[in-house]
Amino acid sequence: MANRIILNETSYHGKGAIECLPAEIRAHGFSKALVCSDPDLIRFNVTKKVTDVLDREGLPYELYSEIKPNPTIENVKNGVEAFRKAGADYIIAIGGGSSMDTAKAIGIIIENPEHEDVRSLEGAVLTKKPCTPIIAIPTTAGTAAEVTINYVITDAERKRKFVCVDPHDIPVLAVIDPDMMSTMPKSLTAATGMDALTHAIEGYTTKAAWEMTDMFHLKAIELIAKNLRGAYANTPEGREGMALAQYIAGMGFSNVGLGIAHSMAHTLGAVYDTPHGVACAMMLPIVMEYNQEYTGERFKDIAIAMGVEGVEKMSQAEYRKAAIDAVRKLSQDVSIPTKLEAIKEEDLPFLATSALNDACTPGNPRDVTIESLTELFRKVM
Numbered sequence: 001m002a003n004r005i006i007l008n009e010t011s012y013h014g015k016g017a018i019e020c021l022p023a024e025i026r027a028h029g030f031s032k033a034l035v036c037s038d039p040d041l042i043r044f045n046v047t048k049k050v051t052d053v054l055d056r057e058g059l060p061y062e063l064y065s066e067i068k069p070n071p072t073i074e075n076v077k078n079g080v081e082a083f084r085k086a087g088a089d090y091i092i093a094i095g096g097g098s099s100m101d102t103a104k105a106i107g108i109i110i111e112n113p114e115h116e117d118v119r120s121l122e123g124a125v126l127t128k129k130p131c132t133p134i135i136a137i138p139t140t141a142g143t144a145a146e147v148t149i150n151y152v153i154t155d156a157e158r159k160r161k162f163v164c165v166d167p168h169d170i171p172v173l174a175v176i177d178p179d180m181m182s183t184m185p186k187s188l189t190a191a192t193g194m195d196a197l198t199h200a201i202e203g204y205t206t207k208a209a210w211e212m213t214d215m216f217h218l219k220a221i222e223l224i225a226k227n228l229r230g231a232y233a234n235t236p237e238g239r240e241g242m243a244l245a246q247y248i249a250g251m252g253f254s255n256v257g258l259g260i261a262h263s264m265a266h267t268l269g270a271v272y273d274t275p276h277g278v279a280c281a282m283m284l285p286i287v288m289e290y291n292q293e294y295t296g297e298r299f300k301d302i303a304i305a306m307g308v309e310g311v312e313k314m315s316q317a318e319y320r321k322a323a324i325d326a327v328r329k330l331s332q333d334v335s336i337p338t339k340l341e342a343i344k345e346e347d348l349p350f351l352a353t354s355a356l357n358d359a360c361t362p363g364n365p366r367d368v369t370i371e372s373l374t375e376l377f378r379k380v381m
Contacts, residue, residue, distance in 0.1 A: 003255075008146070008170060011176060012177075014178070018137065021054070021175065022053065025090075033091065034064050035061045035092045036067060036103040037065055037095050037099050038067045044183060046094070047094050047095075049179070064078075067099055070273060071154060072156050080116075088132075089132070090133040090134070095140070100134075104169040105169075107132035114128075119155065126166075127166055133171075133173075134172060134173075135174075135175065138180065141193060142195035142196045144246050146174035147174055152266065161266040161358075163360060178240045178243040181242075182236075186234075187335070188275075189231050189242075197221065197224045197228070198265075200217045200224065202253065202261055202262060202363075203258060204301070206256050206257050207363050207365060208257055214252075217249065220246070222305040222307075223241050224242065259287065260355065261280055262360040263356075265283055271351065272343070278336060282336065282338060283376070285327050289324055291364065292320045299324075303319045303323040341381075343381045348378070352370045352374040352377060356368065356369075
């Protein structure tokens with residue numbers, strides 16, 4: 001079997017990277033942007049860091065900010081209308097996964113109008129044309145949507161999230177500037193950082209993992225273990241380390257998939273509007289415990305990458321526990337909750353069914369059932 005790798009055409013990394021935008025925009029021959037960014041980023045002048053560069057260089061754009069933290073079908077539909085009304089020919093997505101996921105769905109529909117029904121994009125869809133060109137500028141260190149072929153949309157009517165996987169949605173340009181992440185509040189820094197760790201660990205243990213993606217995932221785990229606490233304290237070194245770590249994790253998992261920590265997090269986000277990174281962080285150690293007997297020696301590598309000492313002298317049971325404990329300790333150190341009080345016993349059948357049908361579930365190293373997923377959800381009640 002051939003293994004496929006899809007990455008951005010171009011990415012810029014490091015402090016001040018947004019200054020590369022004008023030259024890239026002109027080199028691509030773009031005329032007018034639809035800037036997708038959420039209301040909070042506009043309110044707190046984070047988006048302005050980018051639009052100031054565009055204004056200074058006389059590069060035209062219009063803002064679209066009707067984007068929720070878990071972006072909805074309605075957000076996408078209105079964004080498609082805004083793009084057409086603006087007469088734009090490319091998109092600049094500024095924000096976390098919500099802004100970038102919305103931009104991807106808009107871009108795909110613009111070029112593939114037969115998918116005007118947003119629900120038709122669910123799963124691995126073979127669209128005919130690449131999406132409208134997207135320049136992705138993350139303001140969080142977690143989702144890595146700027147380098148993935150995935151996006152997630154919430155179907156509010158049916159209380160579910162659906163994952164879309166399409167090589168045609170990857171941004172043509174990613175600009176990873178830690179200055180864009182410096183105003184993240186502690187809670188968002190923690191949540192997005194633990195999302196990145198979940199990407200790396202699930203990507204490393206998924207059924208499709210192979211040598212090249214292993215390289216990305218182990219390096220990402222190491223960088224997150226070293227830098228998330230610093231980013232949480234808002235140190236420049238921590239911010240820069242996490243900006244790189246989350247991107248590297250995205251290079252890996254985008255090409256091999258994830259597992260049930262994400263399936264379950266998608267479900268919690270759709271039903272209770274739980275922030276995605278928080279849901280991932282709550283589920284990750286629980287899912288690691290469930291999967292451990294199906295991961296060979298991979299938890300040994302994870303423990304080492306997490307900075308656990310003395311791993312080489314540990315038994316298999318010991319290093320597996322050490323890896324899980326290290327994940328729990330990092331989550332605790334950045335104040336992630338361990339319980340979700342909103343879950344009720346009567347919700348469990350719907351939650352388990354939704355998670356079982358999620359696009360991430362087939363990649364999990366251990367198969368699951370409605371019964372096993374129900375028990376895993378009970379552990380966070």
